[in-house]
Amino acid sequence: xxxxxxxxxxxxxxxxxxxxxxxxxxxxxxxxxxxxxxxxxxxxxxxxxxxxxxxxxxxxxxxxxxxxxxxxxxxxxxxxxxxxxxxxxxxxxxxxxxxxxxxxxxxxxxxxxxxxxxxxxxxxxxxxxxxxxxxxxxxxxxxxxxxxxxxxxxxxxxxxxxxxxxxxxxxxxxxxxxxxxxxxxxxxxxxxxxxxxxxxxxxxxxxxxxxxxxxxxxxxxxxxxxxxxxxxxxxxxxxxxxxxxxxxxxxxxxxxxxxxxxxxxxxxxxxxxxxxxxxxxxxxxxxxxxxxxxxxxxxxxxxxxxxxxxxxxxxxxxxxxxxxxxxxxxxxxxxxxxxxxxxxxxxxxxxxxxxxxxxxxxxxxxxxxxxxxxxxxxxxxxxxxxxxxxxxxxxxxxxxxxxxxxxxxxxxxxxxxxxxxxxxxxxxxxxxxxxxxxxxxxxxxxxxxxxxxxxxxxxxxxxxxxxxxxxxxxxxxxxxxxxxxxxxxxxxxxxxxxxxxxxxxxxxxxxxxxxxxxxxxxxxxxxxxxxxxxxxxxxxxxxxxxxxxxxxxxxxxxxxxxxxxxxxxxxxxxxxxxxxxxxxxxxxxxxxxxxxxxxxxxxxxxxxxxxxxxxxxxxxxxxxxxxxxxxxxxxxxxxxxxx
Amino acid sequence: xxxxxxxxxxxxxxxxxxxxxxxxxxxxxxxxxxxxxxxxxxxxxxxxxxxxxxxxxxxxxxxxxxxxxxxxxxxxxxxxxxxxxxxxxxxxxxxxxxxxxxxxxxxxxxxxxxxxxxxxxxxxxxxxxxxxxxxxxxxxxxxxxxxxxxxxxxxxxxx
Numbered sequence: 096x097x098x099x100x101x102x103x104x105x106x107x108x109x110x111x112x113x114x115x116x117x118x119x120x121x122x123x124x125x126x127x128x129x130x131x132x133x134x135x136x137x138x139x140x141x142x143x144x145x146x147x148x149x150x151x152x153x154x155x156x157x158x159x160x161x162x163x164x165x166x167x168x169x170x171x172x173x174x175x176x177x178x179x180x181x182x183x184x185x186x187x188x189x190x191x192x193x194x195x196x197x198x199x200x201x202x203x204x205x206x207x208x209x210x211x212x213x214x215x216x217x218x219x220x221x222x223x224x225x226x227x228x229x230x231x232x233x234x235x236x237x238x239x240x241x242x243x244x245x246x247x248x249x250x251x252x253x254x255x256x257x258x259x260x261x262x263x264x265x266x267x268x269x270x271x272x273x274x275x276x277x278x279x280x281x282x283x284x285x286x287x288x289x290x291x292x293x294x295x296x297x298x299x300x301x302x303x304x305x306x307x308x309x310x311x312x313x314x315x316x317x318x319x320x321x322x323x324x325x326x327x328x329x330x331x332x333x334x335x336x337x338x339x340x341x342x343x344x345x346x347x348x349x350x351x352x353x354x355x356x357x358x359x360x361x362x363x364x365x366x367x368x369x370x371x372x373x374x375x376x377x378x379x380x381x382x383x384x385x386x387x388x389x390x391x392x393x394x395x396x397x398x399x400x401x402x403x404x405x406x407x408x409x410x411x412x413x414x415x416x417x418x419x420x421x422x423x424x425x426x427x428x429x430x431x432x433x434x435x436x437x438x439x440x441x442x443x444x445x446x447x448x449x450x451x452x453x454x455x456x457x458x459x460x461x462x463x464x465x466x467x468x469x470x471x472x473x474x475x476x477x478x479x480x481x482x483x484x485x486x487x488x489x490x491x492x493x494x495x496x497x498x499x500x501x502x503x504x505x506x507x508x509x510x511x512x513x514x515x516x517x518x519x520x521x522x523x524x525x526x527x528x529x530x531x532x533x534x535x536x537x538x539x540x541x542x543x544x545x546x547x548x549x550x551x552x553x554x555x556x557x558x559x560x561x562x563x564x565x566x567x568x569x570x571x572x573x574x575x576x577x578x579x580x581x582x583x584x585x586x587x588x589x590x591x592x593x594x595x596x597x598x599x600x601x602x603x604x605x606x607x608x609x610x611x612x613x614x615x616x617x618x619x620x621x622x623x624x625x626x627x628x629x630x631x632x633x634x635x636x637x638x639x640x641x642x643x644x645x646x647x648x649x650x651x652x653x654x655x656x657x658x659x660x661x662x663x664x665x666x667x668x669x670x671x672x673x674x675x676x677x678x679x680x681x682x683x684x685x686x687x688x689x690x691x692x693x694x695x696x697x698x699x700x701x702x703x704x705x706x707x708x709x710x711x712x713x714x715x716x717x718x719x720x721x722x723x724x725x726x727x728x729x730x731x732x733x734x735x736x737x738x
Numbered sequence: 739x740x741x742x743x744x745x746x747x748x749x750x751x752x753x754x755x756x757x758x759x760x761x762x763x764x765x766x767x768x769x770x771x772x773x774x775x776x777x778x779x780x781x782x783x784x785x786x787x788x789x790x791x792x793x794x795x796x797x798x799x800x801x802x803x804x805x806x807x808x809x810x811x812x813x814x815x816x817x818x819x820x821x822x823x824x825x826x827x828x829x830x831x832x833x834x835x836x837x838x839x840x841x842x843x844x845x846x847x848x849x850x851x852x853x854x855x856x857x858x859x860x861x862x863x864x865x866x867x868x869x870x871x872x873x874x875x876x877x878x879x880x881x882x883x884x885x886x887x888x889x890x891x892x893x894x895x896x897x
Contacts, residue, residue: 168767169757196753196778203768255779279780305841307766317761321858324754328860337861381782385752390860392750396782407781 099124100630101311102164103132108206108228110221112295113154113213117221117228122207128632129716131642133163134190135603136208137179138649141188142720147657151183151287152269152294154214160201160260160300161208163605167199167308167387169320170625171327171617172607174199174387176283183294184271184287184447184502185523185547187654191275191283192551192602194386194394197302198277200258204304211295220248220261220299225306233298240264240440241276242408248301260300263442265490266293270500272447272525276439280409281386281394284444286524286546287502311631319628323621327390332614337383340393343372344413345421347560351581352678353533355526356421357476358453359519359669362530363677366426370416374428381407391609397432404433404483411435411445414550417528418449423456424476431479434486441490447502450525452485454503455495457517464510470494519667522547522659531666531685532675534559534581538685540591542664543694545650553595554612555587565615569593582679584686588693596643603646645715648707651700652720661705664691739793739813740866742774742849742856744786748863751776751784755855755864762854763847770841773849786864788849789836791815797828797837797846805846814851822846 098105103122110117130136137159149155158180165173176198182189201209205226215230218237222229235251236244241263249255260277266289273289274282283289310316327333335343348354349367356364368374381396397410411419411432419438420431438445452474458464459474466473472481472495488496498506504523507514519526524547531538536555544552557566558581566579570586570593578586594612597619601611604622611617617625619636626634651659665671666685674682695702699711712720744755756772764771774788791808795815798806805821806828808814817828817837824844829837837848856864867875881888 169754169761203770256777305768305770307764307768307771309766310761313761313765317758324858324860382747383750384782384784385750387752388754388757389750389752390754392752392861398781 097309098122100127100164100632101309102168102626102629103127104202104205104207104306104308106206106226108209108223110209110211110228110230111213112211112215112219112230112297115215115230117230119206119226119228127164129642130646131163131600131603132207133161133166133175133177133603133605134179134192134599135642135646136161137177137190138646138653140210141179141181142649142653145181149181151181151186151189152290154295156181156291156294158211158288158291158295158297159208160211162198162202163603164630165625166605167202168310168629169316169324169388170606171323171390171610172386172388173605174389175602175605175607176201177602178275178283178288180288180291182286182288182546183269183290187522187547187657187659188545188650189286189288189291190546191285191288193275193277193281193283194389194607195258195278195281196387197258197260197281198605199387200302200304202304202308203306204302205306209300211297214294215296218296218298220301221297222252223300223302223304225304236298237267238264241442242279242440244299245279248299252301254303257301257303259302261298261442262289262292263440263490265441265443266290267298268490268492268500269293270443270489270492271502271505272444272451274438274442274444276442278386280439282439282442282444285446285549287444287447289442310629312628316628319624323617323625324390327610327616330614330616333391336391336393336609339372339376340383340395340410341413342375342411342416345371345416346373348413348417348528350678351533351559352675352680353530353537354421355417355528355530357424358422358457358517359526359530359667360457361677362533362675362680364421364426367421369426370420370428370431375410375432379428379432380410384409389607391607393609399429399432402429404429406433406436408436409439414527415445415449418446418453418525419482420449422449422453422528423482425479425482426477427479430483434483437483437486437490441486443486443490446527447525448486448489450519450527451489451499451503451506452482454507454514454517454519454525455499458510458514461517463512463514463517468495468510516668519669520548521666522663524548526667530675530680531670532683533678533680535584535685535690536581536587536590538666538670538687539587539690539694540594542666542687542691543591543595545647545654551608552598553591554598554608555590555594556613557615558590562615569615569618582683584690586693587690588695588697591690592694592697595647596640599646600639600643603642641715645717648712648715648717649720651707652712652717652723655706655725656723659705661691661695661703664705739791740851740868741791742786742788742851743865743867743872744774744776744788745863745865746783746785748861749776749784749786750861750863751778752860755786755859758855758858762852771847773847774836774855787834787836789815790834791851796831796833800827800831802827815848816850817846817848819843819845
């Protein structure tokens with residue numbers, strides 16, 4: 096039986112690891128209509144199936160891997176899959192995304208999504224071969240890193256073209272910021288989702304398939320894709336991405352004073368050029384490496400040919416260079432490249448890893464953490480040898496690494512002595528390479544993101560370097576020039592709200608934020624045209640916008656149920672109170688309250704509590720969440736009478 | 739004899755060619771039905787592979803139903819789908835592994851040199867070349883590289 100809409104495989108694979116059983120179920124058409132796929136599909140399934148009593152690393156947590164209707168198609172950068180579960184790092188909504196070739200292959204193998212429940216008594220991996228799924232023994236790969244696991248399973252199954260998704264040792268050892276990796280060096284990195292997979296003793300998911308992704312209107316489809324590809328390639332941004340990847344952002348961010356340095360003490364790093372895009376391209380680039388259907392090709396291979404940091408493998412992104420590099424005061428680019436390679440091997444989020452080490456370094460320099468705590472490790476800013484050693488120690492939870500494997504928030508709770516003050520995390524997750532003092536929209540976006548500190552949930556970047564035309568098109572000319580000024584908090588509530596709604600749609604259809612958020616080439620009307628020729632769903636633009644808003648609100652309600660309120664939508668004290676000391680943002684802090692008020696107002700959320708209003712939830716078809724809103728009206732009335 | 743050449747130094751492994759190929763031949767998206775494949779091997783190798791339209795094709799020789807012929811006019815090796823019995827003899831005979839079975843129809847498929855993929859490669863890694871052209875380009879490129887050294891030895895008046 097084929098699915099009603101094109102683009103979808105039409106089947107969901109449900110896996111019960113406790114019983115060792117798998118079943119195929121047809122994808123619910125209504126669910127596809129209301130949430131599209133990807134991040135949207137995750138939001139609904141997790142909301143329905145888990146809640147406050149779910150322990151993130153208990154067998155009752157659920158790990159979902161989804162693709163969108165455009166994953167595996169010709170839409171530029173249609174290579175994305177989404178993983179979601181309750182996060183062991185943030186204890187709230189957990190979600191991460193990756194590109195690669197795995198997501199597309201899952202659809203060719205006949206599935207839109209995999210839902211993993213329970214916990215296997217012994218290490219296993221999942222082998223999905225053209226519509227048939229098998230749970231297989233993984234004892235031979237347990238304890239191996241990602242690169243080894245990739246080689247061993249491909250050898251075992253006798254086909255090097257099989258696509259794999261896996262965890263490394265960090266996931267097995269339940270490191271709180273372990274990643275799920277795929278295609279060797281692609282990472283669904285954030286919110287410790289790899290630890291959830293490790294807790295289920297699921298080492299890998301291997302996929303291979305020969306099935307079609309059906310296209311509803313093939314003739315129009317080809318014409319439209321030709322148009323989109325030409326448009327993407329003609330964008331001046333594309334060649335820059337292809338030449339440098341995201342590492343060239345190091346130089347740009349340094350110039351605008353937004354490159355977090357020494358645990359966010361400043362936004363200007365004296366060694367920025369040494370760790371930036373130009374250096375990496377000149378000295379270490381092997382070649383640009385594209386993910387499935389990717390025209391941007393920001394992925395790349397790099398190599399340090401000799402010395403103690405020698406390797407060949409995937410290249411770090413900007414975030415890694417900032418988090419493991421400037422945040423730790425490290426200007427030795429080979430050390431950063433090598434640490435990144437190790438993180439890929441072990442399967443760890445470089446953002447949280449770098450953030451946690453940077454926090455430890457600041458505490459060390461301030462005498463809060465002593466050599467007695469670190470086992471003699473000299474954790475001064477810039478000590479790259481100590482940093483690299485810590486990567487090993489964290490992945491294997493050895494010595495001081497065992498404490499850091501809990502993330503900076505939990506480690507600070509344990510250390511005490513005022514260490515909490517230097518934790519640069521939101522909702523327990525470390526900030527990536529984004530100093531909101533230098534770009535106010537990014538400050539707000541990090542505070543409101545559903546998965547804790549996260550620059551990608553809303554990814555407000557159009558005020559970064561003047562995309563005036565796109566700003567006019569996406570938000571309206573009447574908000575210019577203020578909305579385009581990165582140091583001006585005005586209209587940033589609007590920007591973040593609109594960006595979040597669109598970003599979740601992007602993550603739900605299965606395409607990349609490059610090409611949609613930046614460069615701002617494709618917007619709702621383009622996604623809509625692509626969806627309609629691919630799927631024949633007959634969606635309208637207002638439907639798409641409503642789906643985006645629905646998903647953001649449902650994520651919010653997931654978090655509300657876990658106790659998240661306005662007080663949690665905040666930033667580390669440093670960004671709110673310590674003015675940025677250097678560069679263009681000198682003297683600036685993040686004016687969070689003002690922006691947050693605007694944001695809540697536009698969202699239709701209560702200004703005092705940050706709770707979505709019942710009318711907003713009803714208007715989005717989220718009536719089923721109303722029961723989970725705290726009964727606040729009566730409480731408020733009582734309070735008022737007292738005054 | 740022209741054939742589809744994929745430059746491994748330019749190819750980034752995005753597989754857009756595979757998708758366009760199936761869209762043109764199958765009106766669906768499915769790399770396993772594509773007439774060319776991009777082989778990715780670690781580290782850092784991406785090589786598009788397709789039929790080389792041999793002058794003396796071994797696949798044609800072993801085909802028991804004479805489904806494979808070299809069409810002199812179009813200068814291309816063609817598989818007649820109606821005659822193909824899906825025995826796979828051509829697949830064994832092909833030294834490049836660029837013929838395979840259609841996963842549903844179970845007949846042999848390979849590049850028919852339709853060229854739909856060529857202009858759509860985002861990095862221009864694909865071209866249709868003849869061996870003569872290939873050798874010419876290589877020869878000239880090499881001499882071009884040696885040019886500075888050779889020029890030093892050539893007594894050109896440098897006034």
